[in-house]
Amino acid sequence: MLRNFSIRVPNTIFGNGVVNEVGKIAKDLGARKVMLITGRTIGKSETLNKVKKSLEEAGIGTAAFSEVEPDNPIENVIASARAAQTACCDMIIGVGGGSTMDNAKAASVLADFKDIDKVDIQQWLGTDKVPRRGLLKIMIPTTSGTGSEWTMPIIVMNQGRKAAMRSAYLVPDYAIVDPLLTLDMPQKVTAETGMDAMTHAIEEYTGWRPNLWGDMIAAEAIRLIGANLRAAYAKGAENVEARYNMSFASMIACNPVLSVGANLGHGTAHALQSVMHNLTHGEACSMMLCAVMSFNMISNLEKFATIAPLMGENVEGLSTREKAEAGIEAIRQLSIDVGIPQRLRDIGMKKEDIKKAVDILFEYQTGLVNQNPRHCTREDATKIFESVW
Numbered sequence: 001m002l003r004n005f006s007i008r009v010p011n012t013i014f015g016n017g018v019v020n021e022v023g024k025i026a027k028d029l030g031a032r033k034v035m036l037i038t039g040r041t042i043g044k045s046e047t048l049n050k051v052k053k054s055l056e057e058a059g060i061g062t063a064a065f066s067e068v069e070p071d072n073p074i075e076n077v078i079a080s081a082r083a084a085q086t087a088c089c090d091m092i093i094g095v096g097g098g099s100t101m102d103n104a105k106a107a108s109v110l111a112d113f114k115d116i117d118k119v120d121i122q123q124w125l126g127t128d129k130v131p132r133r134g135l136l137k138i139m140i141p142t143t144s145g146t147g148s149e150w151t152m153p154i155i156v157m158n159q160g161r162k163a164a165m166r167s168a169y170l171v172p173d174y175a176i177v178d179p180l181l182t183l184d185m186p187q188k189v190t191a192e193t194g195m196d197a198m199t200h201a202i203e204e205y206t207g208w209r210p211n212l213w214g215d216m217i218a219a220e221a222i223r224l225i226g227a228n229l230r231a232a233y234a235k236g237a238e239n240v241e242a243r244y245n246m247s248f249a250s251m252i253a254c255n256p257v258l259s260v261g262a263n264l265g266h267g268t269a270h271a272l273q274s275v276m277h278n279l280t281h282g283e284a285c286s287m288m289l290c291a292v293m294s295f296n297m298i299s300n301l302e303k304f305a306t307i308a309p310l311m312g313e314n315v316e317g318l319s320t321r322e323k324a325e326a327g328i329e330a331i332r333q334l335s336i337d338v339g340i341p342q343r344l345r346d347i348g349m350k351k352e353d354i355k356k357a358v359d360i361l362f363e364y365q366t367g368l369v370n371q372n373p374r375h376c377t378r379e380d381a382t383k384i385f386e387s388v389w
């Protein structure tokens, strides 16, 4: 474990009601006019009004782009960047879930180019290809799952497939994380985003390059999600403590994945989404997570054995292998309790589509496959999908 690692997190303010600080924070960063990027629902919400009011009270002008689409199609990034440029904004604030924040992070760079039409942002896909930092950016999450407010990569939908841009230029200047903004999240979104955060935490905890920072954070994220997701799902609007803990867990869970590396859980989930377009990211991650854990378990049986206690399970008297299996079952039970479908056939996937998903996995998600703690062949991946089918 004597591994080198770096820690890169944005300036952060966390807590109930902190969204009202956005005006002061934007002013201190030097903003004069802000483009507020949201999806359609948040675009009409009280949350956006609060953000606007705080900015206006600080003497900062605002404009809004409320057309972010699910899964952040690359064309949508171009549209929001163009809107920010047309409105002469010098700061971007993303208010919403993962797709919105990812859109805002990419748009903050693109809007800084004089002639947007001459920029091919497909060239920015991959690692360290984003050319500059661009406009100032603040992220305000309204879900608890993605962790995008605290991380550098973004995901876009490029020609129907998920693709990533990873760059230090995409780290927000500030994260404003207010759990009260997540109180009214629908049950389905609570479940899916919460299980996305769990997938981040598990992939980081059991990843191929563990380090002290990642281990500490992932263990706490697993513990918090295990202890709070059910209550947040059951009646989140009336359970501020569960929402608070989920907001914190999701914020921290994704960050060290950058150094440890997301792996086959996200890889198979992205491939699955490319075949089953109606699945959300969190739903796809959650459906694949336990099968990938079962496959990866032998890569570090002792580490997997520590997951069950973090999930509140009593493992006294069990062998190391039984403890590891108990941890996977605890995660499975959590996903069942929050209503995640368990079988690919139940969501309409045809068995012959497994081959398509495996093809996509090995064509477009090789980075995630290569980072997996256990070597994975096409045959292995087929078996993993079949076990969930």
Ligand SMILES: [Fe+2]
Pocket: 146, 196, 197, 199, 200, 266, 281, 285
């Ligand atoms: Fe994720």
